[in-house]
Amino acid sequence: MSGYLSGTLAILCINLIFAYGIFITAVAGQINLGGAGFQAIGAYATAWLASQSGAPMWVIIPAATLISALVGFLISLPVLRTRGVYMVLATFAFGEVVAGFLLRSEIFGGAIGMVVPQHAELWVLIASAVMTTLAAFYLMATRLGLAMRSLNDDEDAATVLGVNARAVQVAAFTIGGAFAGLSGALYALNFGFVEAQYFNALLSIYVLLFVLIGGAQTAWGPLAGSLFFTILPELFRVGGSWRYFVFGVLIVLMMMVRPEGIVTRDLVRRLSPFAWWRRAGVAHGR
Amino acid sequence: MDADMDAEPALVLRGVTKRFGGLAVCDDIGFAVPTGARMALIGPNGAGKTTLFNLISGVYAIDSGSISLQGQPIHDLPPRRRVRAGLSRSFQNIRLMPHLSVIENIMLGQHTLASDIGSLLSPLAWQRNSPWRKQAEDSMHRAGIDVDPDAAVSGLPYGLRKKIEVVRALMSRPRVLILDEPAAGLNPRETAELSNFLRSVAWDGLTLLVVEHDMSFVHDLCDRTVVLNFGRLIYDGPTPGVQENQEVREAYLGSRRVTKKEAGRVA
Numbered sequence: 252m253s254g255y256l257s258g259t260l261a262i263l264c265i266n267l268i269f270a271y272g273i274f275i276t277a278v279a280g281q282i283n284l285g286g287a288g289f290q291a292i293g294a295y296a297t298a299w300l301a302s303q304s305g306a307p308m309w310v311i312i313p314a315a316t317l318i319s320a321l322v323g324f325l326i327s328l329p330v331l332r333t334r335g336v337y338m339v340l341a342t343f344a345f346g347e348v349v350a351g352f353l354l355r356s357e358i359f360g361g362a363i364g365m366v367v368p369q370h371a372e373l374w375v376l377i378a379s380a381v382m383t384t385l386a387a388f389y390l391m392a393t394r395l396g397l398a399m400r401s402l403n404d405d406e407d408a409a410t411v412l413g414v415n416a417r418a419v420q421v422a423a424f425t426i427g428g429a430f431a432g433l434s435g436a437l438y439a440l441n442f443g444f445v446e447a448q449y450f451n452a453l454l455s456i457y458v459l460l461f462v463l464i465g466g467a468q469t470a471w472g473p474l475a476g477s478l479f480f481t482i483l484p485e486l487f488r489v490g491g492s493w494r495y496f497v498f499g500v501l502i503v504l505m506m507m508v509r510p511e512g513i514v515t516r517d518l519v520r521r522l523s524p525f526a527w528w529r530r531a532g533v534a535h536g537r
Numbered sequence: 538m539d540a541d542m543d544a545e546p547a548l549v550l551r552g553v554t555k556r557f558g559g560l561a562v563c564d565d566i567g568f569a570v571p572t573g574a575r576m577a578l579i580g581p582n583g584a585g586k587t588t589l590f591n592l593i594s595g596v597y598a599i600d601s602g603s604i605s606l607q608g609q610p611i612h613d614l615p616p617r618r619r620v621r622a623g624l625s626r627s628f629q630n631i632r633l634m635p636h637l638s639v640i641e642n643i644m645l646g647q648h649t650l651a652s653d654i655g656s657l658l659s660p661l662a663w664q665r666n667s668p669w670r671k672q673a674e675d676s677m678h679r680a681g682i683d684v685d686p687d688a689a690v691s692g693l694p695y696g697l698r699k700k701i702e703v704v705r706a707l708m709s710r711p712r713v714l715i716l717d718e719p720a721a722g723l724n725p726r727e728t729a730e731l732s733n734f735l736r737s738v739a740w741d742g743l744t745l746l747v748v749e750h751d752m753s754f755v756h757d758l759c760d761r762t763v764v765l766n767f768g769r770l771i772y773d774g775p776t777p778g779v780q781e782n783q784e785v786r787e788a789y790l791g792s793r794r795v796t797k798k799e800a801g802r803v804a
Contacts, residue, residue, distance in 0.1 A: 392662035394644075394651055397637070401645050404634035411594055413620035413649035413709060468636055516636060517689060 257373050261441050263481045264380035265434050270461040270473035271387045272431030277467040278396070279423035280403035281331075282339045285346035286458040289428050291450035293319045293435025295353055298365040298445045308369055308440065312379075315436035316429050323428015327421045346455050353447035364446030371440035379437055383430055387470040390426070399423055403467075464505050466512020475513040479505075545608050547572040547713050547744035548593070552602035555585075555592055562588045564768040565602070570713070570761075572607075575735070575745040577755040577776060580765035581789055586748045587629055589765065590717050593746075594626045595619050607712060620649045623712035627702045627719060629748070633690045640686035642701060643673040646708030673708065680704045680734055696727040703731070707738060715746045720754045732758045752780070764788065 269290055276283045283289075296315035300306060306314075330341045353359050390396050398419045401409040410416050439445050457480065465476020483501070487494035505513070546569035555563040563585045570576045580586050591597045593604055595616035604612040611619050625646075633642050644661065647669055651657070661669060674686055680700055690698060699719065706714060719735075720728045732754060735745065749755050755762065755776060762779045764772035766788035772779055779785055 389660055392660035393658050394648070394661045395657040397641055397645060397661065398648060398657075400637060400641075401634050404636050405632055407596065408628065408632035408634070409645070411596065411616045411620070411626060412645055412705070413617045413652070414645075415617055415652070520687065520689070 259481065259485055261373055261376050263477060264376040265438050265441065266458070266461060266481050267380045267473060267477040268383045268430055268437065269434035269458050270465070270477045271383050271470075272427045272429070272434060273458050274387065274462045274467060274470070274473045275390070275399075275427040275430060276420075276423045277462050278391070278403060279399040279420050280406060281342075281420060281423065282459065283342045283424075283427060284339050284452075284455050284459060285326075285342035285344070285349075286431055287450040287452065287454040288346035288349035289319050289323060289431030290435035290438065290454070290458075291346075291349050291353060291445075291447065292322050292428075293432030294439040294445045294450070295359055295365065295435075296432070297436040297439040298367045299359065301367050301369045301439075302365065305368075308371060308375070311369070312375075312433065312436045312440070315439075316433040319432020319435065320425050320429035322432075324421065324425040326428075327424030331417060331420050331424070343452065343455065346450070346452065350447050350450050353450075359447075362447070364444060367439045367443045367445065369440055370443055371437060376437050376441060379433060383433065384470070384474065387430075387473070391470045395419065395422065400468075460502065462512075464502065464512060466509075466514040468511060468516040469514055469519050471514040471519060472512050479513065544572045546570055547574070547607055548746065549605045550589075550593075550602065551604075553589070553592060553599055553604060554601045555588060555597060556600055562768050563592060563599075563765075566765070566768075566770050567602075568763050568770060568773045570744055570746050572744055573742055574761055575759045576747070577759035577762040578746060578748045578765065579750070579752075579755065579762060579779070583767075584765040584788075585768040586765055587717060588768075590626065590715055590748060593715060594624060617649070620709050620711075624715070625706040625709050625711035625713070626715045627706045627717055629717040629721070631695075631698050631702055633698055633702055633705070635691045637690060638687045639677070639682070639684060639690050639693070639701060640670065640673055642690055643677060643705050643708060644669055646705035647673070649709050676704050676707065677701075679737075681730065696723050699723060699727075700731065700734070703735070712742065713744045713746065715748075717748045718750065719747060720749055720751045728754055729757075 269286065272289060273283050273286050293315045296318045297311055300311045300314060326345055330338060330345065333341045354362055359365060398409070398414045401414060402416055402419060406416055461476035461480050462473055464479060465474065466472030484494065484498060487497055490497060509515070548570040551567045553563055553566045554561060566589065578586055578589065588597065592599050595614060599612050603610055606619070606622050606624055609622060611622050611624065614622065634645065637645065651669060661667060664670065677686065680703070682697060682700055682704065684693065684697065690701065699722065703716065703719060720731055723731060728751060735758060747755070747759060759776050761774065762772065762776045763770060764779060764785050771784045771788060772782050
């Protein structure tokens, strides 16, 4: 495999896992605009553990994921007191606080960043991306996933049906934090270097776009969104600096044509290999 | 009536008051719904019926008074705990989850029965033969909801969605079911069907409290009626007597303004 292709594939894997981290909270009706903060925590936890402890990768990756999950849990408690655009701003502020803290802390290298003395092979990234994708699909199939989706649709009605909205949203934030942190760990281990400036607001916006353009209704959405945002800019490289313009126009068009994302639940239902068979069954009166 | 007095009432309201600003939307309301009764709650627009439902289900907190369900005070519990205590409700405007399928909406109603960690984390959508799904499909069929369980709920006719909401409310196996205008927007055939369905699901012990404007539906389904007007209770008694009650007639039709001249004539 060429270096270019494997490099693109690595970025796709990292973006995909990152997107699932934001997707999980979006499913439960929360817009997380602090994604970069969670990814930074996973990346810096990995860099720090790798340089300080020299522990093997299979210890460091889960540890960094857990740390990010814990931060997700803790940060969800104050953030979930806010609603709508205020929650978006609160998560945005969280991302900025994390980046600002890392930029000024001596033990994390400040503005210079940190070198990561370990390297993850591509298969580690691919395996992690596959497992994360399966976990997201599994979660969406559970009753917890059903409760999360109901909160996105109508939180008050869901509460009156007995759903503990706060507990479900805290769980979503924690799982989302874990996924975003895992993507950060893999980022650090793939690129061998982390710097706070990379984990900026634009990154948070991009990963949110992966989810919103891809579609937040089914676990297919982040997959479509990550592919869209990772592959298309590469294809547009031939266009030189016009590619940003073309890409921007394309995003606006996507939002106009498919406001609920590339992949919607309805599309999945229609494309399902069982759909035809099931419709036929209904037509024959079961 | 006398038999009702022996058993503990399913739902008891005492002095329930709710103010929005200076306006008492519910003012010192007290009544009891006997266990197994099918009671109607009626009143002109703005009488406070929906507010009272929101107080019972916990969407709003009461300012004073008490609400108890089978003898247990519930007015301090959050809505989800009231569901666990045995209360379930439907909404005046259909509140089905638009992005969930028919069966998912109905299975959401099972949430309080399946909220242990094992049930929450088992892949419900992949287990097409799970007892949860079977139970939900059975209830669908018993209610005459004859559509693809996996169909999107948003494309379905109004009457059907209304029925799905009632079935969803029944899935938590409530002791008391409160329905906010279940027949509104239904045609006469659908209304009759709903009435029959509610009668059939009102198994031993299920208590119904129904807000409704359709008086023929009320007469058909409910043995007792309470009437609200301007946030106050003005009638609590058997349904057949309600339309003969002078205060109720005035509430709906307005009281005749009595002029001095007329007053003198009467005197």
